[in-house]
Amino acid sequence: MDDSANDAGALHFGRRVPFLSTLGLKAGQMRQDEATVQLPFRPDLANSAGALxxxxxxxxxxxxxxxxxxxxxxxVMVATIDMRTSFLRPAQQDTSIVAHCVQRGRSIAFCEARACNAAGELVATASATFKLTSAS
Structure with missing residues (x-):
């Protein structure tokens, strides 16, 4: 599943999430237990050191x-229960993220992600637990 994320009304893997458009996030691919996204670097997303x-x-x-x-x-609808992030180096350029669902039950999913800069260097890792609910 691919969508573009160019404005607040854009879809991100079939969902409207205005915050993601504010970030400029671009949905990549969504496959069984995996999703990829791109976070383009912009100066207005930088910290005081000039990094993302x-x-x-x-x-x-x-x-x-x-x-x-x-x-x-x-x-399925998901809600973040818990998230842990480790920052390994400053992200000073576009960032690619690959996320995997490593275990899913009826109501809980455990996921991990890796964020890399344009040079392929690992800038951050994350893990999270999500509550799964029906969309109705």
Missing amino acids: HGGALMGALDFAMSAAARAHDPG
Whole structure:
């Protein structure tokens, strides 16, 4: 599943999430237990040191993992229960994120993600637990 994220009304893997448009997040691919996203670097997303603000990166990581959690059934709703992020180096350019659902039960999913810069260097890792609910 591919969509573009160019404005607040854009779809991100079938969902309208205005915050993701604010970040400029671009949905990549969503497959069984995996999702990819791109977070283009912009100066207005930078921290005082000129690198991508950790909050912007965490938002992108959270979304990528939530998409991986529901990749088996895009109609499922997810809510983040817990998230842990480790920042390894400053992200000073476009960032690519690959997220995987490593375990899913009836109501809980466990996911991991890796964020890399344009040079392929690892800038952050994350893990999260999500509550799964029906969309109705």
